[in-house]
Structures are given as C-alpha cells and as structure tokens.
Amino acid sequence: MDHVRGNSMRNGHLHGSAALQLQSEDQEELEELRRGPWTGEEDFALNNYIVHHGEGRWNSLARCAGLKRTGKSCRLRWLNYLRPDVRRGNITLEEQLMILELHSRWGNRWSKIAQHLPGRTDNEIKNYWRTRVQKHAKQLKCDVNSKQFKDTMRYLWMPRLVERIQAAANTTTGASSSSTTTTNNNSAINNMGIASAGQVVLPQANANGNLGGVQINPSFTPENSSTGASSDSFGRSQLSPVSELTDCYNYSAVNQNQNLDYLQPNYQQLGSFTESLISPSGYFNQGLDFQPMEQTNPWLDGGDASDNLWNVEDIWFLQQQFNNNI
DNA sequence: AAAAGGTGCAACCGCCGCTTT
DNA sequence: GAAAGCGGCGGTTGCACCTTT
Incomplete structure (x- = not known):
C-alpha cells in the first residue's frame, strides 16, 4: 500500500x-x-x-x-x-600507506581512494583520515593541508610505514618455515601486502614487467613528466621521496582500456625504494639527520600499527623543523 | 567510583550532476 | 528544454565507548 x-x-x-x-x-x-x-x-x-x-x-x-x-x-x-565484500576492522599498514599516497595525489576524493582499497568504504577511509591523520596534524600544530604536514607525511610517516610493513613481513617469513622460499626480503612490499589476510591486493607484475596488459615504464611518473623537482619545506631540493614512492606506480597504460587512474605498482622499484628508506646511507640521511632521534627512539617501537608512528620527540623535532621554516 | 574529556564510527545532510519524464 | 527524481559524494554530527582525572 x-x-x-x-x-x-x-x-x-x-x-x-x-x-x-x-x-x-x-x-x-x-x-x-x-x-x-x-x-x-x-x-x-x-x-x-x-x-x-x-x-x-x-x-x-x-x-x-x-x-x-x-x-x-x-x-x-x-x-x-x-555488502558481503565489505571489510571491517583495523586499517592495515599497507592500507594506511595506500591512503596516504593516494590522498597526497587526489586529496579528499574518498570514493576514488576507496576504489583502490578493496572492501573499504569511502566513509571508513574518510573517518580514518579525520580521526588519525588530522589528529597528528593537530599534535604538530599545523594544518593538515599545509606543505609542512604533507612533507612530514612524505618523509617521515610513509617511510616509517614502509619500514614497518617490511619488518612485519620479515617477521612473518622468519617465523614461517613452511612458507614459500623467498629470496627477496621485500616481498611483502613488492606485492603490496599479499602476505597476510586483510590487505591491499594489487596485480603482480610478471617477469616481463607486464601488469595484466599494462606495460611497466620505470621512468614515467606524473611528477617527472610534468613538473620539475622542487624544494621542500625542510629546505632540501630535488629527488623528492614521494617521487621515489610514486615511481613505484606506473600510470602509463599501453592498453587504452586501462583505467589510467589505477595505480600500478612497480614492484622492482618499490623494493629498492624501501631499501633506500631504511638503509644507513639511504633516504633519511639525505639532507636531514634523523640519527639522534633514531638512536633514542627506534622507528620500530612495536605496538599498535596506526598510532605509534609518532612520539613526543618526533613531534618536538618536527615542530622545530616547522619553526625553522617559518 | 564518578565526572569530564577524548575517540571512533555510523548515519545524516546538503550539494551537484546525471537521468528520466 | 524544463522540471523532477535519483544517486553519488564530501562534510558534518551524534552517540556509544574508552581513557583520564
């Protein structure tokens, strides 16, 4: 009726x-x-x-x-x-990394970001951003959209996530004697999280570098194809790590049926990228000396994956950096 | 133990663009 | 072509639960 x-x-x-x-x-x-x-x-x-x-x-x-x-x-x-395929529960490290990366590219396009995180809804991602990410910005007393905070995400948060993903993967492979023989310790990163349940699953490249019809082009990125290198708020110039990170993704779709927005990871480069992030001669030592902080507070401090990425000294250090750049 | 404050998340609101009538 | 209907999206709110004082 x-x-x-x-x-x-x-x-x-x-x-x-x-x-x-x-x-x-x-x-x-x-x-x-x-x-x-x-x-x-x-x-x-x-x-x-x-x-x-x-x-x-x-x-x-x-x-x-x-x-x-x-x-x-x-x-x-x-x-x-x-919806039966909706996933609930904690956002994994891989998903966090994905969200940060995609948000840096697209901003608050939650539904677009959600399309690349199977089972996650735009609402969930939006909530994650507002509750977790904006909380950190608040702690740093800066705007979440400010260049300082974006640089912090690029140069501290995301590398740290990568490191933790890698550490978790190493722990997993070390603990599991029955797992498939792995010669590359970065396998979890290379596969963007296929090692355990509940993570971002992206297509893997074959030996020829093809991703389901998409040809990997290691040199092409939106950054290097359009804008040149620029200095960041920490006063460093050239070779932005975010470019290194985004080098891990390929936007060059040979097949015109491909969705150009879809991030295609270049696993080989992602592996070397993570190597450089945690290497003593790697990214953290390029212009910014994080050693004192690392000595007293190792990056890998265990605990909850989402909230222990920052600590009091991190915040203090970053605030100093911000003040020096104002 | 209780109150106050903080946090996370589900749900709603308003706007916009597309489709249908 | 105009108006109404509808779905999608991002922003916002309300509330239950947790932590701190």
Whole structure:
C-alpha cells in the first residue's frame, strides 16, 4: 500500500484539494520515516531483499522491502555495512600507506581512494583520515593541508610505514618455515601486502614487467613528466621521496582500456625504494639527520600499527623543523 | 567510583550532476 | 528544454565507548 501512495505522491502535477491532501499524506509519510541506527530486523529485510532482487532504484527498493527508510539511507547501509565484500576492522599498514599516497595525489576524493582499497568504504577511509591523520596534524600544530604536514607525511610517516610493513613481513617469513622460499626480503612490499589476510591486493607484475596488459615504464611518473623537482619545506631540493614512492606506480597504460587512474605498482622499484628508506646511507640521511632521534627512539617501537608512528620527540623535532621554516 | 574529556564510527545532510519524464 | 527524481559524494554530527582525572 505504501508504495502505491508513494507513487502518487511523486506526481508533481496535481492541483487543488487533491494536491493538498497528498501533501498532507506526504508529510505523514515523512514523519513515519525512521532515522538513526539500524535494527537487526531492518538489516535483515534490506539484505534479504537485495539478495533476492538485487540492487535497484533505492527509493523504490526501500518501499518494496517494507523499510521505513529513505532510499539514501538504505543505499548507505548496504554499501557501508551489509555488502558481503565489505571489510571491517583495523586499517592495515599497507592500507594506511595506500591512503596516504593516494590522498597526497587526489586529496579528499574518498570514493576514488576507496576504489583502490578493496572492501573499504569511502566513509571508513574518510573517518580514518579525520580521526588519525588530522589528529597528528593537530599534535604538530599545523594544518593538515599545509606543505609542512604533507612533507612530514612524505618523509617521515610513509617511510616509517614502509619500514614497518617490511619488518612485519620479515617477521612473518622468519617465523614461517613452511612458507614459500623467498629470496627477496621485500616481498611483502613488492606485492603490496599479499602476505597476510586483510590487505591491499594489487596485480603482480610478471617477469616481463607486464601488469595484466599494462606495460611497466620505470621512468614515467606524473611528477617527472610534468613538473620539475622542487624544494621542500625542510629546505632540501630535488629527488623528492614521494617521487621515489610514486615511481613505484606506473600510470602509463599501453592498453587504452586501462583505467589510467589505477595505480600500478612497480614492484622492482618499490623494493629498492624501501631499501633506500631504511638503509644507513639511504633516504633519511639525505639532507636531514634523523640519527639522534633514531638512536633514542627506534622507528620500530612495536605496538599498535596506526598510532605509534609518532612520539613526543618526533613531534618536538618536527615542530622545530616547522619553526625553522617559518 | 564518578565526572569530564577524548575517540571512533555510523548515519545524516546538503550539494551537484546525471537521468528520466 | 524544463522540471523532477535519483544517486553519488564530501562534510558534518551524534552517540556509544574508552581513557583520564
């Protein structure tokens, strides 16, 4: 019955008393609409309907499923919660790295970023950014969109994530004697996290450097193809690490059917990139001396993967850097 | 033990662009 | 071509839970 009335109400060309009556009914229906947290019964009804009828027009779906919810609300509930392939739980290190990298490229394009993190929703990524990343910016007393903070992400946070991913991979391979023989300790990085459950899964390159029809072009990046090297807020110039990182991804799609936005990792370069990040002669020693901090507070301090990337001395050090550059 | 403050997350809101009528 | 409907997106809010005082 509701859907019949709903169809009538969508007729916007009625006049006179009939229109007034429908407006009144419309108001009643609006008032009947449920809001707030979903109940188990509602979840069941929505899930059951979609299982049998598939997704469709959400407004009519809501009515046909007997839900007193807006179509938008149903869509959101399905996409962010009920969908069978939706993944919940902690954002992995690999996913964090991916989010930072993609956000540095696209900004707050959450849905676009989410497309590259299977099972993660734009809402979840947005929440992660707002709660975790912006919290760190707040700790540093700088704007999350400021160049200083972006440089901090590039030069400290992301390399640290890479290092921790690598350390975790080494621990895993070391602990598992039955695992496949691995000659490259960076295998987890090279594969962008295929070593354990719940991580970013990207296509692997074959021996010829092909990624499912996409030819790897080690030298091409958006950075080196358009803009030149620039100095960062730490006063260093050239060879931006983010370029090194983004060198790990290839945008050059030979096949025109390829989605050009899709990040294609160049695993060989990613491996060498991570090598340089943790090497004593590697990135951290190129113009910035992080040794004192590392001696007293090793990067790998264990604990929760998401929040221990920073500590008091990091923040103090970074604030000094920021002050020197103001 | 209780109050206050902080955090994380689910859900809503408003805008925009595309499609349908 | 105009108006209405609809879906998608990013921003924001409300609340439950956790931690600190």
